[in-house]
């Protein structure tokens with residue numbers, strides 16, 4: 001089974017449950033894991049695959065201990081053992097940071113550089129071509145509340161830089177497709193968007209309340225989705241530098257968001273004005289929600305007032321920034337007021353698992369969902385057939401015991417040999 | 418116990434907050450619920466400070482009759498004036514007074530939910546949705562005390578119950594005070610969602626029509642509960658103990674209900690968007706309603722502490738999520754958040 005198609009064109013599913021990473025062949029009938037990699041001292045909690053990697057390592061794995069590995073996916077598939085092979089180890093023995101890894105990402109067009117976010121509010125930039133040795137000390141953070149970037153003093157150091165985002169857990173990070181911007185979300189409820197190469201804060205804002213747990217970019221880099229503990233799916237506009245819509249429909253925290261990169265509007269508008277997006281969200285309420293976002297719906301902020309309320313906006317109130325022009329670059333917006341943000345309703349809402357959801361991926365033909373217990377389901381797109389009769393469900397992996405602190409995340413990878 | 422105390426001091430090290438005391442409470446047999454609530458109330462800092470101030474002002478005046486609140490003030494003073502930073506205290510006087518005065522406190526959850534379960538779901542009075550906690554019972558017992566005013570200032574909110582007659586469209590609004598909100602819970606939901614359901618519109622029809630004063634007859638109507646004045650301390654009680662008619666007894670719902678560390682109320686009359694921060698959780702441990710144990714989680718000076726009768730430990734903020742409940746019915750995890758204490762982040766000088 002291992003030799004299925006690793007040196008042709010293959011698509012693999014990579015997911016972590018408990019102390020193990022599983023890899024399945026997406027094109028196989030049963031989708032049973034063809035490879036499992038066991039970690040003895042700590043749990044893998046996040047991973048990232050770089051389909052553009054021309055050589056060397058393409059898979060990153062972050063652990064709850066703070067350790068990070070880079071490996072070659074192909075090399076893992078060729079090996080029959082249950083251990084990582086040919087891995088490079090970073091932050092070994094928590095020498096640089098002893099807090100949990102929360103998110104890892106390859107820098108697009110980044111020549112093998114990648115970013116690792118931690119639960120203490122720091123993220124580190126590494127280069128896969130570099131040895132992990134060398135002196136990697138960074139100066140003490142003077143003000144924990146301020147954003148700061150430090151570059152390693154030694155040219156041999158890997159990591160090469162430390163970004164201190166804030167004091168608290170960074171829960172998720174995402175690069176825009178072209179690698180220009182890096183978005184972070186975290187415990188303090190703020191979305192922050194940085195110009196990655198300039199190492200500068202561009203914009204950002206606070207959730208309605210509570211931590212933000214996930215974020216994702218639209219393919220064109222114009223919008224960012226976030227989800228979190230206020231049960232809302234938030235649409236952030238890069239052009240307006242503010243929240244332009246809140247999606248209401250989850251009955252619990254939103255744990256995953258993603259734009260559908262394969263979806264195109266049923267009828268294309270001649271003017272080209274009415275650009276539309278399709279996106280999805282998953283929650284701890286076990287629901288998968290699909291949403292449509294039409295530009296004309298959100299360009300002009302709707303002032304929906306509660307029945308009986310009057311639409312008066314005194315200047316100086318929190319809502320006044322809606323009337324004014326865009327806020328200056330490099331500033332963070334406070335939480336908007338409930339009445340000020342246009343609301344979206346989901347197109348489709350479906351309870352897809354018995355357990356809280358942890359992963360969402362769009363592929364050309366289907367939508368993949370994963371839950372915390374390591375079950376995965378593959379759904380036909382609405383439109384391919386009627387959406388309720390839709391499931392070419394495939395259950396993957398045997399379930400493990402309930403471990404509320406674990407998240408099982410899934411990563412899809414189109415692997416071209 | 419002394420060793421546990423020193424362990425906590427060691428864990429906090431030089432971060433031990435100046436002037437703060439972390440004391441476990443001795444269990445006198447079935448008083449773990451009382452102990453857990455007491456810890457939550459002690460770490461409700463504005464309330465504690467008012468009680469301490471009251472006690473300091475009145476300790477020499479002999480004419481104050483003993484009641485639950487004076488006993489509470491006495492206990493809080495006893496804790497806060499300890500020389501040691503950690504240890505164990507026996508809340509003897511308070512518990513005696515409580516047993517004497519207030520059966521309601523002892524079994525308050527059972528009584529309350531029995532009332533809810535037995536009444537016809539249609540003819541339910543609004544008071545069923547709002548549960549009056551121990552503090553209200555105390556307040557009824559002791560009138561005209563300044564202490565009672567402080568209880569009100571901290572914990573009292575106002576609900577408005579709007580009923581719209583579907584024939585004449587007249588809206589009847591009736592206000593009532595509350596000291597905590599009792600919420601029905603669902604599997605894999607959030608407190609936000611439970612609050613939304615609490616304020617969702619209900620249609621009164623068939624057997625359950627509304628008597629409209631204007632129409633002078635029973636009419637179909639729509640009813641909705643909103644928060645008119647949010648309390649400074651918001652106490653949320655999760656209805657985890659449900660009377661199951663077929664079984665003829667209570668069953669514990671172990672549902673996973675997530676509660677955020679920050680919360681806003683959107684079911685208010687005005688769009689206040691007032692923000693709250695979680696500072697204590699009373700946790701029920703056990704699989705059934707009749708046996709089990711209570712512990713509490715408390716946030717003090719940005720540290721989370723775990724109180725289990727005599728024992729006090731430090732826990733990580735991220736451990737709070739292990740008390741959300743179980744996503745599946747049969748689970749080894751039986752520690753479930755039961756009462757949540759949120760403090761308003763807005764300045765407290767409103768009321």
Ligand SMILES: [Zn+2]
Nearest residue numbers: 582585629632
């Ligand atoms: Zn009428």
